[in-house]
Amino acid sequence: MDKFLPIALALCLIGCNTPERNDQSVFFAGEIVNPTSEYVVLFKGSDALDSAKLDENNRFSFQFDNVSDGLYHFNHSPEQQYVYLEKGDSVWIRLNTLYFDESLVFSGTNEELNNFLLEIFLEDEEVEQLMYSELYALEGDDFSEKIEKLRNEKLQALEALNKEAKLSDTAYEIAKASINYTFYRFKEIYPFKHRGSLREDELHDLPSDFYAYRKGIDYNNKNLIYLRPYYDFMKSHMGNLSYMNCSHSCGKKAGTTHNQLHFNQHKLAIIDSLVGEKELKDNLFRNVAFNYLLREHDVDSNKVFIEKFQRISGNNMHIKEIERLYNGISNIQPNSPIPEINVVSMKDTLVSLPSLSKDKKVVFYFWSATDKNHYENIFSRVKELQALKPDYDFIGINFRTETNNWKAIVNKFGFDAHSQYKADDLEQLAEKLILYPMNKCIITKDAMIVDAFSNIYRNDL
Known part of the structure; x- marks a missing residue:
């Protein structure tokens, strides 16, 4: 009740x-x-x-x-x-x-549909766990049979809802797509997850009708652009097509993704050829650009990538954001000065990063109170490193934390006040230092960058 x-x-x-x-x-x-x-x-x-x-x-x-x-x-x-x-x-x-x-x-009004979409969303998290725990290990025919059964159960529930609530055409389309594209995505990533679950090097051959659903894919549906299952499917689908296309046309087979520049150039070309709806295309292009640039930091390769990106999608709605990321990565290469960014001290004064790293070796690391497990693990690792590398200063930079809470956490863990600072302008910090992934750290010597893309848990730090 x-x-x-x-x-x-x-x-x-x-x-x-x-x-x-x-x-x-x-x-x-x-x-x-x-x-x-x-x-x-x-x-x-x-x-x-x-x-x-x-x-x-x-x-x-x-x-x-x-x-x-x-x-x-x-x-x-x-x-x-x-x-x-x-x-x-x-x-x-x-x-x-x-x-x-x-x-x-x-x-x-429309409570039935909204609660149904929410229920699908919550259940999909459980289905995802089932995929990893059991289903990805199955061979192709058995895998298809299992997920088709799960998909049909949800479609039957939708039909019952539609009979009772008399959904509009658009509402029914979105609900059905939410179901279908969730399971289509599982099939797109299956070959790679199956190989991983068996710890093998080669992809297995698939049944001839494994991708039969692809005949009905709509690449240009405005109603679905921001539907999460549809967009997630499109990302996985483009990745699969790019991998297979490159494997066959370039003869690289299992080594396709070892060259990220080559692989992502394929992906840009396939998105450009298949997707006509501009907003969806722009979003998919942005996804490729961010995934590539955040993982590959070589200046020459990045220059080749961004030039091709600008030729294909120069009017992309996200182009300024992508160019800022590219420029940010270019500006923190080895032997570049640490950017002139101000942070707030424990005494509430502004201090610049160059002044903190002048005439010394420094490791800058980053944390937020929004993830307790993360910052506790980071702090434990920093204390290990302080003992192993006494010639380095380890300076923590906090963000997205209320000031009193930040100071309370620093005091609780017994850090020296001169080793902890807080972002004064998070947007500037993220743009100039590229705060990805969360375990990243930046190593400097005499205010010059040694490695802006190191990892706090790396053994050779």
Whole structure:
């Protein structure tokens, strides 16, 4: 019974508080327990439509006089989730940020579809675990049989929902695509996961009809661009096609991805040839660029890549962001000066990175209070390294942490105040130092970079 009380309350609140609207308007509101931000932001694709500040009861509301039917997503930093909206809708949500997705409940118009999409999302996490624990080890025919059974069960549930709720064509299309592309993605990555689960070097031959679903792939569907299963499928699909294409045409077989520049040039060309919808193409191009540039730091190879990228996608909606990443990596190569970035000391004064690394050897590492396990492991590793490498200063730079909490954590772990600083401008820090992956560290000597892409856990640090 307790499970239905929030829904009943939400319906009551909608009835009492929803303003009068016309048939074209949309009302979207809700209550957030244990909020982690003051705002909820509603997005359509990559565009933020509006933000709403929580009131004294942690409630928010949006009203739009005219919006297009389709998939939206709302952000309550640092979390986000879908909401499907149609003209005339009144939709209410309630959630507890301690269990964001698991506690989320939709009520009002289109509640059936929104709760169904959420249920699929939560169940897919369990299916993903099943893939790794059991199914990827199966041979091709058995694997196809198992996941087809799982896919059909979900499609049958959708048909039952559609019969009861009479979904619109767009709503039904999105729900069906959410199911289909989830399982199609499993088939795209299966050959590589199967090889990995058996610890073999070569890919196994597949049944002739293994990829039969590819005949029905829609590469240009505007309604699906920001549907996570569809986009994740497209990334895996393009990677698979690129690998196989390169294996056959370049004769590299298992060694295809050893040359990341060559492989990613293939991927750019395949995306360009298959995808016509510009926003989807731009997003896929961005994904390739970021994956490549964040993993490959050779100046000459990166120059070849970015020149090809600009030729193929010079009008990409993300081009400035990609060029900033490229320039950031180029500017922190060995023998370059550490960028002139200010950080905040434990005494609340601004200090520059060059001044912290002048006339000494320094290892800069990074941490955030948002991940306790990560920073505790980092701190343990730093204490090991301090004993092993006493000729180095180890300087921690914190970000995304409230100042008092940051100082409390530093004091708890007994670090010298002169070894801990906080980002003054996170965007500048991330752009100029390329904060990826989280275990990265930057080694400097006399304020000059030795290695800007080292790893705090590397044995030869």
